[in-house]
Amino acid sequence: MVTLKPFSPPFAAEFGGLDLHRSISLADQERLIAAFAEYPVLVFPSQRIDDVQQIAFSERFGDLETTKPGTVGAGSKVVVLTNVGSDGDIVATNHRQTLNGRANQQWHTDSSFKKIAAKASVLSARVLPKTGGQTEFICMRTVYRELPGHLKQCIEGRVCIHDYAHGRGKIDPNFVTNEERATLPPVRQAMVLDHGIRGKSLYIGAHCVEVVDMDPAESQSLIDELTSFATQEQFIYRHHWRPHDMIMWDNRATLHRASPFSSATEKRYMVRTTIAGDAPTIANGA
Numbered sequence: 001m002v003t004l005k006p007f008s009p010p011f012a013a014e015f016g017g018l019d020l021h022r023s024i025s026l027a028d029q030e031r032l033i034a035a036f037a038e039y040p041v042l043v044f045p046s047q048r049i050d051d052v053q054q055i056a057f058s059e060r061f062g063d064l065e066t067t068k069p070g071t072v073g074a075g076s077k078v079v080v081l082t083n084v085g086s087d088g089d090i091v092a093t094n095h096r097q098t099l100n101g102r103a104n105q106q107w108h109t110d111s112s113f114k115k116i117a118a119k120a121s122v123l124s125a126r127v128l129p130k131t132g133g134q135t136e137f138i139c140m141r142t143v144y145r146e147l148p149g150h151l152k153q154c155i156e157g158r159v160c161i162h163d164y165a166h167g168r169g170k171i172d173p174n175f176v177t178n179e180e181r182a183t184l185p186p187v188r189q190a191m192v193l194d195h196g197i198r199g200k201s202l203y204i205g206a207h208c209v210e211v212v213d214m215d216p217a218e219s220q221s222l223i224d225e226l227t228s229f230a231t232q233e234q235f236i237y238r239h240h241w242r243p244h245d246m247i248m249w250d251n252r253a254t255l256h257r258a259s260p261f262s263s264a265t266e267k268r269y270m271v272r273t274t275i276a277g278d279a280p281t282i283a284n285g286a
Helices: 026-038 051-061 096-103 140-146 149-155 164-169 178-183 216-230
Strands: 003-006 012-016 041-044 079-082 120-127 135-139 159-162 187-190 192-194 200-202 208-211 236-239 246-250 254-258 269-275
Touching: 012 026, 026 041, 041 236, 051 120, 051 269, 079 096, 096 164, 135 140, 140 200, 140 216, 149 216, 164 178, 208 216, 246 254
Parallel strands: 012 041
Antiparallel strands: 003 012, 041 246, 079 269, 120 246, 120 269, 135 236, 135 254, 159 187, 159 208, 192 200
8 A cells, every 4th residue: 555654844755655566556656646746756665676667667757868978878768877887886086977976966957958858857776875975855836935026026937048068067167078068058948837736936956057138147146046045954855865765856846966975985876767848848949
């Protein structure tokens, strides 16, 4: 029997009693969909799964993104987030995989740098460090609800440029290759997303470069103010990973980031599947 246990803050919950080695009943699938509509972060404990099983689960919610060039898992349906090389050893501190891990310690939402941003992500813990390496989440529907009125007025109808090179460039200006720049040019995203009866959410993150049709200095000041407000401790759910935990989150309603760990001495191996969005955040896709 499946169970649902809310955490604090109450936008995250544990969805227990599911065994992904077995088929999911229609009733449990309906309970899962209803839970995900209410809780944009769901934790599934004790899921000792492989990539094939994770892909099968994720595809219940839509088509999956193909992993972009320059990432472990490129061309497949999984993203491997790890500091472990193909030889099984920990990679150097200046290795691209290590730098990618550092970049993921910025508050972000997956694939906001794509014209059609990701709908959701599923992340499973395969190997964990002894300390650190938590993942933190923020519900951006709650953040929008709590935003001061003048900020809501300021961002309503506004568009922001998101750029993969901008986000990664904060870690290393040479991180992004020419191939990646050509594949992932800057895109426009709405700053406010409407989730119907669930309300609206603020849509920003590490890839957010500038607000369209705004003075650059004012744009940066606004992005900084919104980020500072959104990342207050009261809005954060911090997940302390247990072996074989799996988490699914709504990319259009949350921000997330990884916490640091001793990446030079401890291994962390996580596998993500990314559920593709089905529509742009701007009505005409401009």
